[in-house]
Amino acid sequence: MTSRSTSRSGEGRPNLVLVTVDCMRRDRLSAYGYERQTTPFLDRLLERSLHCTSAHSPSCWTCPSVISLLSGLYPHHHGGGLVPGDPKNLSKQNLPTALPADVPLLPDLLAPHGYRSAAIGAVWNAHLSVPGRFERMSMIERPADRLVARAVRWIRDQDGPFFLWLHLGDAHEPLDVPRSLWNVFGPVPRTRGVRRWEFTKSGSAVGSKEFHRYREARIRLYDAAVRSADTSIGRLWSALADLRMQDRTVFAVTADHGEEFWEHREDERASFMDPRDIFGTGHGHGLFQVHVLVPLVLTGPRVPAGAVAANVSLVDVVPTALQALGLEAPSGDGWSLLESNHDWAGRAVLSEGIAYGHDKVTVIRGDAKLLSSPGDGYERTFGLGPDRRESGVLEDPKVTAELRRHLPGESRVGIQVEATREIEDHLRDLGYID
Numbered sequence: 409m410t411s412r413s414t415s416r417s418g419e420g421r422p423n424l425v426l427v428t429v430d431c432m433r434r435d436r437l438s439a440y441g442y443e444r445q446t447t448p449f450l451d452r453l454l455e456r457s458l459h460c461t462s463a464h465s466p467s468c469w470t471c472p473s474v475i476s477l478l479s480g481l482y483p484h485h486h487g488g489g490l491v492p493g494d495p496k497n498l499s500k501q502n503l504p505t506a507l508p509a510d511v512p513l514l515p516d517l518l519a520p521h522g523y524r525s526a527a528i529g530a531v532w533n534a535h536l537s538v539p540g541r542f543e544r545m546s547m548i549e550r551p552a553d554r555l556v557a558r559a560v561r562w563i564r565d566q567d568g569p570f571f572l573w574l575h576l577g578d579a580h581e582p583l584d585v586p587r588s589l590w591n592v593f594g595p596v597p598r599t600r601g602v603r604r605w606e607f608t609k610s611g612s613a614v615g616s617k618e619f620h621r622y623r624e625a626r627i628r629l630y631d632a633a634v635r636s637a638d639t640s641i642g643r644l645w646s647a648l649a650d651l652r653m654q655d656r657t658v659f660a661v662t663a664d665h666g667e668e669f670w671e672h673r674e675d676e677r678a679s680f681m682d683p684r685d686i687f688g689t690g691h692g693h694g695l696f697q698v699h700v701l702v703p704l705v706l707t708g709p710r711v712p713a714g715a716v717a718a719n720v721s722l723v724d725v726v727p728t729a730l731q732a733l734g735l736e737a738p739s740g741d742g743w744s745l746l747e748s749n750h751d752w753a754g755r756a757v758l759s760e761g762i763a764y765g766h767d768k769v770t771v772i773r774g775d776a777k778l779l780s781s782p783g784d785g786y787e788r789t790f791g792l793g794p795d796r797r798e799s800g801v802l803e804d805p806k807v808t809a810e811l812r813r814h815l816p817g818e819s820r821v822g823i824q825v826e827a828t829r830e831i832e833d834h835l836r837d838l839g840y841i842d
């Protein structure tokens with residue numbers, strides 16, 4: 409036997425692999441009951457995983473949400489990825505804030521225990537507010553298989569415990585679907601518009617025959633993008649088996665937020681101001697359940713399999729992952745999903761930090777949801793149905809008063825990122841600025 413000269417203090421601890429699929433809304437996964445087989449790999453993984461049926465993203469767009477995921481703090485507590493001004497309008501004059509340096513992220517929490525860290529992302533703004541926060545950060549704006557290939561090469565080089573964050577962009581505008589999967593759910597025309605968004609403006613002919621044709625093709629291609637991500641996540645999982653690491657890796661799959669396909673267009677047009685005159689599509693503008701419900705699947709040596717029906721949030725990932733690795737978590741906004749002694753039934757989860765329009769916040773507790781946008785003069789309490797979507801307006805002042813108690817106070821705000829040509833080009837390509 410030879411002993412390794414490069415042994416690190418954390419050797420023997422499990423690894424952590426966190427996969428986020430940008431814009432992957434929960435109800436589009438076959439693993440969560442969708443009729444198209446978008447996620448055959450996750451369908452299988454579910455059998456050995458803890459999976460949450462009411463998981464929420466802390467924001468409806470990438471920058472604040474991924475910071476919450478990596479810090480265990482809500483946006484008003486971490487202050488990163490926030491768009492200044494009122495109404496908000498993400499643009500080159502209004503870039504989001506960088507994460508304040510004193511807010512630790514998972515790589516900072518894991519490094520003292522010997523963990524190396526890498527972030528490999530396909531959506532440029534996933535790294536925008538957290539530059540230099542991982543030992544290695546790579547941006548590969550390509551379909552998932554390319555990122556997974558890079559990730560596997562990095563994993564092979566590790567001789568001790570590691571934390572890999574893989575952020576896939578297949579389902580984010582412009583949809584990036586490999587040729588082999590483009591028509592997997594039926595024919596999709598190869599037009600520029602189908603990879604981006606059309607019928608978005610208040611005056612668009614939504615309801616026309618052309619709209620319905622477009623909508624069907626757009627959703628088919630989105631579903632194919634989810635399938636592409638799922639296939640590649642399956643390859644990563646297989647690679648961990650080949651490297652004999654599968655049984656000593658905590659492996660989590662989620663999304664940074666959902667995506668809207670015109671479900672709330674009329675409510676948005678009637679109630680909310682949008683400086684872009686865009687209603688009903690994409691993300692960043694609203695906090696309905698289509699924007700914030702995400703899948704959350706976790707497996708690992710100390711993680712029991714089974715469904716979790718409680719309201720949970722991506723801020724729970726930090727304490728859960730650390731506990732699964734056998735480490736203490738600092739206090740934050742999240743609760744470990746491995747702990748049953750929390751008051752899960754009384755738990756309130758928040759979502760906030762929008763990019764367009766007046767500031768909005770939502771509080772979800774039990775089967776009730778408060779959606780508040782003071783700048784629009786809007787406050788409504790919804791009931792949530794078994795599918796966790798808004799099922800109707802609740803007229804119960806007691807419920808509304810209880811939800812209001814959980815509204816966040818004053819927000820911390822980091823320093824605004826300064827515009828460069830590179831930042832503008834990337835945000836334009838992603839459809840965030842004109």
Ligand SMILES: [Zn+2]
Binds near residue numbers: 431469471531664665
């Ligand atoms: Zn995103």
